[in-house]
Amino acid sequence: MARRKDHTPQQLKALILSSASAMVALHGRDGLTARALASAINYSPGTIYNFYQDMDALILDVNYETLGHLHDFCRLRIAPLPPALAKVSALAYAYVDFAFLNTRAWESVFAPARRSDSDDQSMPLPQYYQDRLAEIFFMIESTLHECLAMPVAVAQPAARLLWACLHGITVLTLNGTLDLVGVDEPHAMIDDLLGNYLAQYLGGEGSEPPGRRI
Amino acid sequence: MARRKDHTPQQLKALILSSASAMVALHGRDGLTARALASAINYSPGTIYNFYQDMDALILDVNYETLGHLHDFCRLRIAPLPPALAKVSALAYAYVDFAFLNTRAWESVFAPARRSDSDDQSMPLPQYYQDRLAEIFFMIESTLHECLAMPVAVAQPAARLLWACLHGITVLTLNGTLDLVGVDEPHAMIDDLLGNYLAQYLGGEGSEPPGRRI
DNA sequence: TATTTAATTGAACATTGTTCAATTATGTGC
């Protein structure tokens, strides 16, 4: 069968991507195999390779979609909120909530990159993918700028640090490492982190007297 | 050839483990294949399976060793230091430094666990492995307790948070995500984090006036 | 209707982890 009119090329590529995303979301990166995907969409393995150079390229597109969803998820959560610390918290909550609601997909995005070029050199990420990562950073940075009146020169490194901490909280909570050592709600950890790290930036909004906030 | 006296069983198991560790350290988890390991130690693939149920069990032992090295590395760094904030910093520095000096091995430890039991259920980590993870946590907790006079009830959640943040800083720096968004030295990020998050606990030791420390 | 075009196939190859009957080096008993 060739050029069957079941799907246009665009439709078929979309079908491959969406099915792949579904498989990753359900069974993780390792659950996505060329043969399983092919049979899921009723095509043969070879067809996939007409649209993606290799499985890694497909996974990259899946991860690219996931990053988009993460971005949207966070933006929708914080959009209606007034500029205040609570908005920064909401953004942080959204980040970990998304990871918990989309465990496998999220892991696939942040798993140590397998993108190796047959030698040991790992290939750089394509520009459009880098841009999407940067979008997430900008979301954090601009939220800090907006909510806490941080000058850009301060908001930038603060956003990097905040992202990193958020990321670590998410990872260690997701994989259960923190459970071994006396549980912790990620939201509570975020409260602790923001309440203290950002202490100096908390102006009016009912700021308690100095001291550890729980 | 059977029962060749090249190595006693203990020696052979040690040889397998150390060669596997070397391969992981050099080429990452994916660089460790049964056949490559077998030929590296001049045995056949089957022999490995006399000592490890499967490759995952071997990798777990490799990771267990890596965690031990991480622990030792940090302890040696902070051992001589007097109890003060600088000791907490040194511990944090050591954590990321180790990750940078042992990238592949460290990634193997903290990669999303592949330990799945053929179904979707991921097996729990063996107790001795959990204990070694807990050791790292205790090292952080006791350092906070010792250096900043934190009561245990405070040091415990603080140590979890600090670990998570450290971990995130390490991950996002290692995989280059932060580079895409305006570099940052992990040590500088740690300074920022500790200097502000722990601000309230900084007593004498030349504490600057309140405000963001860089 | 015949011919061209190109999309799709699926068998084939290399490389994984893993198993296990066959092999063979060592230890034991005579």
Next chain:
DNA sequence: GCACATAATTGAACAATGTTCAATTAAATA
């Protein structure tokens, strides 16, 4: 020393990966 027993080691074989590409065949075109 020799024969036998023991068990460590082997490596061919199996299933499942990703990936390729000549052959096939449906659709477009003449």
